[in-house]
Amino acid sequence: MLQAEQSVLRKYYYPVMPVTDLNEGPKPITMFGEPVVVWLDEQGKPAAAIDRCCHRTAKLSLGATRNGCIVCPYHGWTFNRDGKCTFFPQSELEDPPKVYKIKAYRCEEKYGYVWIALDEPLAGIPDFSRYGDPEIRQIHQFHETIRCSALRLMENSFDTAHIAFVHHNTFGNNQDPVPPEFRIVPNELGFEMFYEVRVTNKLNKDVKAINVDSDETVRSVRAAWFMPFVRQLDMTYPTGLVHSIVTCATPIDNESCILIQFVFRNDTEADVPAATIIAFDRAVVDEDMLILESTEANIPLDLKLRLETHMHADKPGIVMREMLLKLFDEHGEKEVLPRLRTPQLYKTEVLERA
Ligand code: FES
Ligand code: CO
DSSP states (O other): OOGGGOGGGGGSOEEEEEGGGGGGSOEEEEETTEEEEEEEOTTSOEEEEESSOTTTOOOGGGSEEETTEEEOTTTOOEEOTTSBEEEOTTOSSSOOOTTOBOOEEEEEEETTEEEEESSSOSSOSOOOTTTTOTTOEEEEEEEEEESSOHHHHHHHHTOTTSHHHHTTTTTOOTTOOSOOOEEEEEETTEEEEEEEEEEEOOSOTHHHHHTOSSSEEEEEEEEEEETTTEEEEEEEOTTOOEEEEEEEEEESSSSOEEEEEEEEESSOTTTSOHHHHHHHHHHHHHHHHHHHTTSOSOOOOOGGGOSSOOOGGGHHHHHHHHHHHHHHHHTTOOOOOOOOSSHHHHOOOOOOOO
8 A cells, every 4th residue: 555645545634743833833744745734723723725825836834824824925825724815915906816725624623733634534533532531631742753654553553462572672571472362343433452461661660650560560451543543552550550642643655654642641740750751652662663664664455465474463454454445445446556666576475395
């Protein structure tokens, strides 16, 4: 799959930045290869449109905002959040012609982030459990560009077999490589996965205060996949501590995405400072990214192509592939594959010995 070429994927909301990033003015981003400008409207709500003026194609994100509209830096044409040109400084006498308009996108704020859907959305912004609970605090963790595809990040988030290897310096145990049993329950938005996993405390003494109440403990996990590229990993420890991570991958192009991560916790700043929690998850995410950025971005969804091999613990990633193929099929779309120059090289058949 070439993630930026699958047009049905544009029909979902994706987070792109913390809304506070817009306080300094309009910001450019790229989603699915499309240049997008994001700014705050008159009510302080985020708005988004194509980052290309309909006049001479200048980047609107180089301009400023006035009365909640985006003003082109080249000749001052001014567009509202619906993409309509509301002011045209070259003529004070006439209203701007109707053809002076730019493509505007659905754009909303939720959980403190700007969410954008490039086309008519098939689903709302996901509802995360824990949100809104007065006992729960929300901590912003990461907003950065990563050089891997969104589905690689998603399947990794549900891959229990990598913990013992990739995370053996933080919470995994490479002497304990057999992944736990798990249960996957599909729903109309994706699926939920349930399991319990033993974790250890390797990082440093502070980790005890964060995620692990002894050198070894058990996480009870309810992991939710929201198609296509959002997951909530809700972890509860025997102490009652909840560490519930939301990880979102917003495709920039075929090889990279915007990573947004935040966490819900049922403790307080006095119990564990936010900076300590962020530092722990930073170490974990860095371990994942080192490996993920080494993988090929263009995941073949169609298992019949046999471009990858699989094992039991890959089930969540396989269900993702199947559900995405079904989504494409329902929208009359085919999987777009990269052109493999030497397809035979990628085949995973084992040669029979004579
Ligand atoms: Fe935008 Fe001329 S290019 S107003
Ligand atoms: Co990991």
